[in-house]
Amino acid sequence: MSTDTSSRSVTCQASPNIALIKYWGKRDEELILPDNDSLSITLDLTDMHSYTTVSTSPSMTCDTFYFEGVLQTKLSSRMQKVLGEVRRRAKDMQNQFVEIRSQNTFPASSGLASSASAYASLAIALTKLFNLDNPDATAAYLARIGSGSAIRSVYGGFVRWSSEGECLSSCVFPMEHWPDLRLIILIFNSSKKPVSSTDAMQRTRETSTLFSARLATVNDKIEKLIEAIRIKDFNTFAKIVMMDSSQFHAVCMDTYPPVIYLNEQSKHLIDLVHAYNETDENGAMKVAYTFDAGPNPFCFIREQHAEEFLRLLKYIYPTADNNVHKHVADSDAKLPSINVPIAPNVLERIVLTKIGSGPKIIS
Amino acid sequence: MSTDTSSRSVTCQASPNIALIKYWGKRDEELILPDNDSLSITLDLTDMHSYTTVSTSPSMTCDTFYFEGVLQTKLSSRMQKVLGEVRRRAKDMQNQFVEIRSQNTFPASSGLASSASAYASLAIALTKLFNLDNPDATAAYLARIGSGSAIRSVYGGFVRWSSEGECLSSCVFPMEHWPDLRLIILIFNSSKKPVSSTDAMQRTRETSTLFSARLATVNDKIEKLIEAIRIKDFNTFAKIVMMDSSQFHAVCMDTYPPVIYLNEQSKHLIDLVHAYNETDENGAMKVAYTFDAGPNPFCFIREQHAEEFLRLLKYIYPTADNNVHKHVADSDAKLPSINVPIAPNVLERIVLTKIGSGPKIIS
Numbered sequence: 001m002s003t004d005t006s007s008r009s010v011t012c013q014a015s016p017n018i019a020l021i022k023y024w025g026k027r028d029e030e031l032i033l034p035d036n037d038s039l040s041i042t043l044d045l046t047d048m049h050s051y052t053t054v055s056t057s058p059s060m061t062c063d064t065f066y067f068e069g070v071l072q073t074k075l076s077s078r079m080q081k082v083l084g085e086v087r088r089r090a091k092d093m094q095n096q097f098v099e100i101r102s103q104n105t106f107p108a109s110s111g112l113a114s115s116a117s118a119y120a121s122l123a124i125a126l127t128k129l130f131n132l133d134n135p136d137a138t139a140a141y142l143a144r145i146g147s148g149s150a151i152r153s154v155y156g157g158f159v160r161w162s163s164e165g166e167c168l169s170s171c172v173f174p175m176e177h178w179p180d181l182r183l184i185i186l187i188f189n190s191s192k193k194p195v196s197s198t199d200a201m202q203r204t205r206e207t208s209t210l211f212s213a214r215l216a217t218v219n220d221k222i223e224k225l226i227e228a229i230r231i232k233d234f235n236t237f238a239k240i241v242m243m244d245s246s247q248f249h250a251v252c253m254d255t256y257p258p259v260i261y262l263n264e265q266s267k268h269l270i271d272l273v274h275a276y277n278e279t280d281e282n283g284a285m286k287v288a289y290t291f292d293a294g295p296n297p298f299c300f301i302r303e304q305h306a307e308e309f310l311r312l313l314k315y316i317y318p319t320a321d322n323n324v325h326k327h328v329a330d331s332d333a334k335l336p337s338i339n340v341p342i343a344p345n346v347l348e349r350i351v352l353t354k355i356g357s358g359p360k361i362i363s
Numbered sequence: 364m365s366t367d368t369s370s371r372s373v374t375c376q377a378s379p380n381i382a383l384i385k386y387w388g389k390r391d392e393e394l395i396l397p398d399n400d401s402l403s404i405t406l407d408l409t410d411m412h413s414y415t416t417v418s419t420s421p422s423m424t425c426d427t428f429y430f431e432g433v434l435q436t437k438l439s440s441r442m443q444k445v446l447g448e449v450r451r452r453a454k455d456m457q458n459q460f461v462e463i464r465s466q467n468t469f470p471a472s473s474g475l476a477s478s479a480s481a482y483a484s485l486a487i488a489l490t491k492l493f494n495l496d497n498p499d500a501t502a503a504y505l506a507r508i509g510s511g512s513a514i515r516s517v518y519g520g521f522v523r524w525s526s527e528g529e530c531l532s533s534c535v536f537p538m539e540h541w542p543d544l545r546l547i548i549l550i551f552n553s554s555k556k557p558v559s560s561t562d563a564m565q566r567t568r569e570t571s572t573l574f575s576a577r578l579a580t581v582n583d584k585i586e587k588l589i590e591a592i593r594i595k596d597f598n599t600f601a602k603i604v605m606m607d608s609s610q611f612h613a614v615c616m617d618t619y620p621p622v623i624y625l626n627e628q629s630k631h632l633i634d635l636v637h638a639y640n641e642t643d644e645n646g647a648m649k650v651a652y653t654f655d656a657g658p659n660p661f662c663f664i665r666e667q668h669a670e671e672f673l674r675l676l677k678y679i680y681p682t683a684d685n686n687v688h689k690h691v692a693d694s695d696a697k698l699p700s701i702n703v704p705i706a707p708n709v710l711e712r713i714v715l716t717k718i719g720s721g722p723k724i725i726s
Contacts, residue, residue: 207606210613213576243570243619250573250617256602257637258609260630267623274620 007057010129014050014121014359015043016106016113017152017159018183018290018298020241021222022248025205025215027163032148034163035205036218039172039225040152042159043183044356050117051362052102054125060097068103082122082146089138090130098126106351107190113153113292119146120153124359140168156358158229160222175357178232180303184287184310185351186317187296188265197293200252200259207256214251218244234302238277238288241300245290252293263295265346272316272340273299276309279336310352311335317347327352370420373492377413377484377722378406379469379476380515380522381546381653381661383604384585385611388568388578390526395511397526398568399581402535402588403515405522406546407719413480414725415465417488423460431466445485445509452501453493461489469714470553476516476655482509483516487722503531519721521592523585538720541595543666547650547673549680550659550712551628560656563615563622570619577614581607597665601640601651604663608653615656626658628709635679635703636662639672642699673715674698680710690715 017040025035063083065072075083079100087094100122104114123142132138136154144151144167151167152159157174161167195203204211221240228236252259273289280286286305289297301309307328312335314325324347380403388398426446428435438446442463450457463485467477486505495501499517507514507530514530515522520537524530558566567574584603591599615622636652643649649668652660664672670691675698677688687710 208613209580210573210576210610210617213573217572239619243617246619246621247573247617249621250571250613253616254573254606254610254613256606256609258612258633260625260633262623264627270621270623 007055007059008129009053009055009363010125011051011053011362012121012125012128012359013045013362014052014117014124014153015045015048015356016117017042017149018113019149019152019292020158020225020290021218021244022290022292023149023161024248024251025201025211026148029202031167032144033167034148034161036215037163037222038149038152038161039222040149040159040161041181041183042153042156042175042356042358044354045360046356047351047353048104048106048117050102050104050114050121052100052118052121052125054122054129055099055101056093056096056129058096060099063097064099066099066101069101078119078146079122082119082126082142085142085145086126086130086132089132093130098129113149115147116150116153119143119150120359122146123150124154124361128361137166137168141166144168154359156356158226158355160226171358172226173229175355178229178355181355182301182303182306183351183353183355184299184301184306184313185296185353186269186299186313186347187349187351188269188346189263189295190348194261195259200255200293203257203259204251204255208251208254210254211251214247235285238285238300241288241290242273249291261293261295262291265343266291266295266297268340268343268346269297272312272338273297275338275340276312276336279338306352307331308333308335310350312338313347313350316340316342318342318344319347320345324348324350370418370422371492372416372418372726373488374414374416374725375484375488375491375722376408376725377415377480377487377516378408378411378719379480380405380512381476382512382515382655383521383588383653384581384607385655386512386524387611387614388564388574389511392565394530395507396530397511397524399578400526400585401512401515401524402585403512403522403524404544404546405516405519405538405719405721407717408723409719410714410716411467411469411480413465413467413477413484415463415481415484415488417485417492418462418464419456419459419492421459423462426460427462429462429464432464441482441509442485445482445489445505448505448508449489449493449495452495456493461492476512478510479513479516482506482513483722485509486513487517487724491724500529500531504529507531517722519719521589521718523589534721535589536592538718541592541718544718545664545666545669546714546716546718547662547664547669547676548659548714548716549632549662549676549710550714551632551709552626552658553711557624558622563618563656566620566622567614567618571614571617573617574614577610598648601648601663604651604653605636612654624656624658625654628706629654629658629660631703631706631709632660635675635701636660638701638703639675639699642701669715670694671696671698673713675701676710676713679703679705681705681707682710683708687711687713 019040021039023038123139127139155171158172161169287301382403384402386401486502490502518534521535524532650664
């Protein structure tokens with residue numbers, strides 16, 4: 001906080017999270033109460049984060065929002081909802097206004113969950129700025145009403161968002177639990193998704209006959225996944241994560257009209273991952289993918305296989321842009337033989353990252 | 364039949380059928396007994412058919428198969444299974460051999476159900492050649508053990524394949540019932556499918572948790588669709604057909620590893636159809652799609668909208684090959700305004716056809 005008593009500010013960093021078991025379906029649109037529990041990994045702050053500063057001073061005459069340094073003409077209805085809730089909870093500050101300045105270290109609207117990191121950092125900063133009661137639960141609540149899955153970014157490590165009771169989130173295992181787990185994010189296409197998640201999940205609820213069958217199995221799947229994470233059983237982890245990703249895309253497909261987020265590149269990467277997993281001489285899994293509401297895969301891999309897989313990606317997805325494969329060290333080691341076609345110039349970017357410790361208040 | 368008493372032959376034509384409610388899952392691999400009922404339309408013979416001649420004579424020393432005039436070095440195991448069953452049923456002809464000559468008026472392995480028309484024509488021709496008992500049920504049985512969905516091509520009109528009892532098929536409504544219904548088949552890609560239906564449906568049974576939820580709803584959907592067809596309610600017909608297609612592709616997606624038959628073009632056509640349907644001033648449906656285990660759409664449309672839709676296809680899918688849009692008459696009529704991107708040179712072929720009366724014995 002600032003030292004000036006009449007003018008105060010708080011800055012918070014938070015990173016995106018990637019769902020291992022997806023959230024899909026709201027039983028309450030206004031409060032963003034989910035139909036099912038979900039489980040995610042919060043990413044490391046170093047590689048990707050939102051950086052949000054909230055300030056208040058008696059001289060302010062309205063709420064303002066700067067995104068990437070640019071004053072926005074209008075606060076979104078969700079941001080207004082979050083600020084309204086802050087005023088309700090901090091009653092003695094009802095007539096104070098807030099300036100929000102937010103930026104990302106990674107491209108927004110790229111299917112990289114930038115709204116999760118943005119709303120998590122905003123929620124934590126506001127909770128701190130106005131000294132709100134019960135700060136953990138309050139920050140989680142504020143993050144959730146801003147953008148559902150942002151509630152999972154208020155903690156580090158493995159985070160579960162509950163669909164019961166108050167629908168808050170909690171850390172299941174901290175970052176340190178599985179230190180050799182890595183994430184490789186492949187950006188095939190950074191254009192905006194064709195159907196917003198909000199519209200699509202509402203449509204799924206209304207029209208998919210398979211949706212309730214999915215809901216009936218999610219909690220059991222989460223328990224199995226938590227046990228696999230507890231004992232660091234990568235084989236089981238990988239299979240459950242890939243199957244839940246596909247099942248989420250299946251209920252999107254079963255929606256009327258169908259919602260199709262995966263594209264040719266997604267399909268190609270799916271084939272590549274399954275073919276690569278078959279090359280292990282002990283039949284063990286080396287890598288797993290998951291796809292959010294977009295075509296870009298998030299791959300989970302242990303450190304021992306990361307280098308080989310990155311080299312394989314460089315071989316399968318050659319590109320003129322040297323920066324794409326910057327993570328790959330020169331090596332003479334042989335790649336496993338894989339029967340998947342080479343796909344040149346389809347990959348825009350690779351992000352190599354790991355599990356993170358959660359948001360950080362900077363000042 | 365030939366007039367020569369010692370050497371006889373029968374020729375039969377049969378056309379492919381397109382499932383309105385899909386068959387997916389076998390409870391018996393050997394007998395090809397399906398997990399669920401399915402309902403299809405048998406196409407008109409004029410446009411697409413298999414033409415199969417079966418002959419027998421005492422001078423033959425083995426079974427032979429000519430496909431498109433070319434002698435095949437080996438009979439497929441399914442063809443052998445069909446001939447074995449014929450010998451079992453026609454006991455006095457156990458030592459007779461058969462020559463099979465089959466050809467198609469349309470490209471095989473193009474996702475146009477050529478195995479359905481091929482096995483239906485073969486089954487009927489063999490039943491007739493050997494004068495087998497109970498010819499309708501026998502031809503249905505023989506077609507089914509050759510290629511599951513071939514059982515629906517032994518009848519014309521709207522055909523239901525039952526998953527209960529003897530798992531035979533029956534005509535629900537004859538061709539004449541809905542004379543203004545048309546089919547427009549768009550061939551985007553005539554290459555071979557990545558995963559065979561047999562392998563994929565087996566994998567779905569073993570790994571999809573949504574599959575049983577699909578099975579639980581299929582019969583109810585068939586009853587609703589039959590009622591819609593009975594009263595020629597195109598709106599209900601279109602919605603049920605599109606939803607079942609998507610649900611079938613959803614359980615393929617929910618399979619591990621996932622099976623994805625639709626491609627970018629499929630997705631584009633889905634968007635086009637939904638956008639076109641929204642142009643009706645009364646909110647009525649004009650066209651419906653269904654996709655089998657491949658990327659090529661089968662569109663159902665009433666005659667009143669066929670010309671306009673064909674003109675729209677010519678506009679959205681322009682191509683240098685004049686033959687593709689040969690069905691489109693010159694017209695100054697305005698096309699409805701549709702917000703779907705133009706996709707040049709993606710369409711290989713359009714087939715305009717209608718419901719057919721079923722197989723025909725030629726000689």
